[in-house]
Amino acid sequence: MGLVILLVVGGLIGWVASIIMRTDGQQGIFLNVVVGIVGALLAGFLLTPLVGGAPITSGVISLPSILVSLLGAVVLLGIVNLFRRGSVR
Known part of the structure; x- marks a missing residue:
């Protein structure tokens, strides 16, 4: 049960982080979960x-x-954007 909660909370955290960094349109649900959990x-x-x-x-x-x-x-997300685009945003 703890893994399911971690995935849900990680997905929500990744989604909010992608909205803050304005990368929400470029990412899907899976990448939001990955970014949230790794973050x-x-x-x-x-x-x-x-x-x-x-x-x-x-x-x-x-x-x-x-x-x-x-x-x-x-x-x-800032680090990923820095390597992909050359700028944080």
């Missing part, structure tokens, strides 16, 4: 120890963990 993983490993709390991948879904995961997904 959550990166944020869980890098940002969560600095901010405190539990990462979203541990099964704890709270507002700070969702915000940190969203930040990780936005940063991941």
Whole structure:
């Protein structure tokens, strides 16, 4: 059950991140889920120890963990855009 929740929350986080970065029209549902989960993983490993709390991948879904995961997904989309287009947006 935890994997299903991670996929749903990761998909929502990836979708919101793609709207923030204005790449929503270029991505499908699958890529939104991938960006959300990979962004959550990166944020869980890098940002969560600095901010405190539990990462979203541990099964704890709270507002700070969702915000940190969203930040990780936005940063991941910025990096992908930087390599694809030469600019962050």
